[in-house]
Amino acid sequence: MRDPRVSTNTQISHAGVEGSPRLNTLDALEAEGIHIIREAVGTARKPVLLFSGGKDSVVVLHLATKAFWPGRVPFELLHVDTGHNFDEVIEFRDRTVERLGVRLQVASVQDYIDDGRLRERPDGTRNPLQTVPLLDAIETQKYDVVFGGARRDEEKARAKERVVSLRDEFGQWDPRNQRPELWNLYNPRHLPGQHVRVFPISNWTELDVWRYIQKENLDLPSLYYAHEREVFERDGMLLSPHPAVMPRAGEPLVTKTVRYRTVGDASCTGAVESPALTLDDVIAEVASTRITERGATRADDRMSEAAMEDRKKEGYF
Amino acid sequence: MTATQTPDVADSRVTSLLRFATAGSVDDGKSTLVGRLLHDTKSILADAYEAVERVSRDRGLATADLALLTDGLRAEREQGITIDVAYRYFSTPRRTFILADCPGHVQYTRNTVTGASTADALVVLIDARFGVVEQTKRHLAVAALLRVPHVIVAVNKIDLLDFAPGPFRSIAKHVESHASSLGLTNVICVPVSALEGDNVAIPSDRTPWYEGPTVLDILETVPSINDGADAFALAHAAGIAHPTAHDATVREPAWRMPVQLVLRPQDGAISPEHREYRGYGGQVAEGTMRVGDAVTVLPSGRTTTIAGIDTASGTLEEAYSGQSVAVRLTDEIDIARGDMLAASVDAPHAEKSFHAHVAWLTDRPLRVRDKVLVQHGTALVQAMVMSIDGILDISLPGGTLDASIAKGHELLLNDIGVVTFQLASPLPIEDYGRHRRTGAFCLIDPQDGNTVGAGTARTQVPGTGPDSYVSI
Structure with a gap:
């Protein structure tokens, strides 16, 4: 694979041999993620990891266990619970917290709705409502570094966000005024009241995440794998009946073999028809898919071309 | 090959990662080139492509405007400009790529420096109709300054010049003379039409006078930092002049590792046997460290020896640049975040x-x-x-x-x-x-x-x- 234009008289020890780089892509991404987490924690007063039980936050949490080995993960997890989560995911979340001996904080959208601080949207979707409890938790708990599992390949606005992203007193992201991110030097400094969001797997693709889950043998909520489920179709998405989102007239329930590519609020996260029972199956499916992850499964990102950008500016994940 | 049997996708378990950046001035067609690379490597998924087709149609365009794939912010789409560095991911069976797409006109130096700082290669766009302009010189100067190991100059829009060889050859000559005055001898010029796809990922049959590689060929084959060569050796191999390199033997420099954290779990250990563990967490910045190496701690200058190199997945005999590890030392020395560990054989001075x-x-x-x-x-x-x-x-x-x-x-x-x-x-x-x-x-x-x-x-x-x- 050596470029023939490159002279051969240089002594490069351990130079890559045909087809086998010294660090392959997954190794390089893992090392970068650990480096980012250590940098952020090295300068933080009170870091926290946003943990939903979804595959991306599972990978970030796993990187954190590696970054601080043989110590425990030295920060809390925060779950912003819409109240519309899948039961399997909540069980998985609690099992993970138990296993690692970390503390979990839950910011509950339901509490905000119950006491009137937030009102249910007409469409029943609670994803946009997560921003207020999230920002309140950051403020009251005085978190200054907030880890998230967002990836730049997910969405066009995310493609422009820094690994370490400054948020102002209102939690807002200012895409036109971001700090340059140079070499592997990250700058998490911020003024009182501000905080930084840190995305250690910014440079990973959906396929990288799955290959890493396989390589590290990571446990995931079962709904990422094919199972039989009663679903109905709405706007081209397969939704599972849930108190938050019930089929209307003309939306018959059918049993299909499905899996979820993302797990989020049940009211706006769709399943995809899939026979992928195992990790190998899922990887083969993701490698050959022709539809983006969010395009396939997230109603909230279909609202407009700038839906994610707008939510991020307001302080969303 | 892989479990997936999908020929168009790299297997990230065996391929190396190449980071590269693109730079060009306004209207050089950079977004189109990036869109073309993504399109021709089948990296654009159907729904994203359909969205681009839909918007292009709404704007009255005859073909899909691939530039729309990369303009992610509302202001960018509204104003038809690219504001900020955007990162793109694609792969071929030979490699995975991280592309930092650096816009040319707003805060051009800031964006190009940001993108080039981590890049193994820089692709500079030139409009074949206008040749080398001030922005081109600036981009080449940034490449020289940041010692980007490989520079690819894509001379674009050759379709507008009927694929004639003359303009490309004179631009290539101009680029080479300017680049070599900057100390850059690792520059390759490629005649391309990003709009029509010539010589981007697919060799053109309309440029029989050009026998060189496509842009993608070059990106797929240049050595990357993760192949095991460090940036200096790569730069030297590629011919970048260096004021002190002419008589020095080129070899991988001695290793360095800035200390990120002291790992001393005590009561926070995951199991009792690690209670007294004491290691230093960091990413090897360059070189290869080995167990038994003499270590100089900076800035204090104290010396000790590597007793062990650990990761959560097991111990290592050696660790390469780019790896994140925990290092145990034979002596208890006062070391904190902000210090640097370096090989004593060639340690820097503070x-x-x-x-x-x-x-x-x-x-x-x-x-x-x-x-x-x-x-x-x-x-x-x-x-x-x-x-x-x-x-x-x-x-x-x-x-x-x-x-x-x-x-x-x-x-x-x-x-x-x-x-x-x-x-x-x-x-x-x-x-x-x-x-x-x-x-x-x-x-x-x-x-x-x-x-x-x-x-x-x-x-x-x-x-x-x-x-x-x-x-x-």
Whole structure:
């Protein structure tokens, strides 16, 4: 694979041999993620990891266990619970917290709705409502570094966000005024009241995440794998009946073999028809898919071309 | 091959990762080139492509405008411009790529410096109708300054010149002479039509006079940092001139590792046997460290030996640049975040003053006696600007980076200058030409904490010839 234009008289020890780089892509991404987490924690007063039980936050949490080995993960997890989560995911979340001996904080959208601080949207979707409890938790708990599992390949606005992203007193992201991110030097400094969001797997693709889950043998909520489920179709998405989102007239329930590519609020996260029972199956499916992850499964990102950008500016994940 | 049996996708377990950046001035067709690379490597998924087709149709365009794939912010789409560096991911069976797409016209130096700082390769766009323009010279100067190991000049829009060889050849000649005056000899020019796909990922049959590789061929085959060669060796292999390299034996430099954290779990250990563990967490910045290596701790200068190299997945006999590890040492020495571990065989010295090229990235000017924070590795140290020794003026004739330095007293946004700093406490800053990690630093505003400058340390004072090396 050596470029023939490159002279051969240089002594490069351990130079890559045909087809086998010294660090392959997954190794390089893992090392970068650990480096980012250590940098952020090295300068933080009170870091926290946003943990939903979804595959991306599972990978970030796993990187954190590696970054601080043989110590425990030295920060809390925060779950912003819409109240519309899948039961399997909540069980998985609690099992993970138990296993690692970390503390979990839950910011509950339901509490905000119950006491009137937030009102249910007409469409029943609670994803946009997560921003207020999230920002309140950051403020009251005085978190200054907030880890998230967002990836730049997910969405066009995310493609422009820094690994370490400054948020102002209102939690807002200012895409036109971001700090340059140079070499592997990250700058998490911020003024009182501000905080930084840190995305250690910014440079990973959906396929990288799955290959890493396989390589590290990571446990995931079962709904990422094919199972039989009663679903109905709405706007081209397969939704599972849930108190938050019930089929209307003309939306018959059918049993299909499905899996979820993302797990989020049940009211706006769709399943995809899939026979992928195992990790190998899922990887083969993701490698050959022709539809983006969010395009396939997230109603909230279909609202407009700038839906994610707008939510991020307001302080969303 | 892989479990997936999908021929179009790299298997990230065996392929290497190449980071590259693209740079061009307004309307060179950079977004189109990026879109073309993504399209021709089948990296654009159906729904994203359909969205681009739909918007293109709404705007009355006959074909899909691939530039729309990369403009992610509302203002960008509304104004038809690209504002900020965007990162793209694609792969071929041979490699995975991270592309930093750097817009040309707003904060051009800031964006190009950002993208180029991590790049193994830089793709510079030129409009074949206009040839080398000021922006081209600036991009090549940034490539030389940041020692990007490989530069690919895509001479675009050759379809508008009927694929004639003449214009390409004269542009290539111009590029080569300008690049070599900057010390860049690793430049490859490729005639392309990003719009129609010629020589981007697929060899064109409309340029029979060009026998070289496509842009993608080059990106797939140049050595990357993760192949095991360090940036200096790569740069040297690719022919970048270096003031001290002509008689030196080129080999991987001795290893360095900035300390990120002291790992001392005590009651927080995952199991009782690790209660007394004491290690230093960090990412190997360059070189290869081995168990038993003599270690110098900087800035203190104390010495010890590597007792073990650990990861959560097991112990290692050696660790390469790029790997994140925990290092155990044979002696208990006072070591904290901000210190650097280095191989004693060729350890740097910590100094309290140094010279550097600085790219200034904020609206407020940098002036003599200004105080800034220098972030170097994991260290953060106060510094004062002692002198601004010159400013890069790419319009000056005679070309080397140093000959292009004009007099100046302040650095304005997008300026690149030579600056002398005095530090509040010593740092092991090394010559960037030989040490792309430990020669790099960024400047931070002590008031608001923003990143305001990018620096590359240098051992030679500009404009005074080879006798004037100073130790840093």
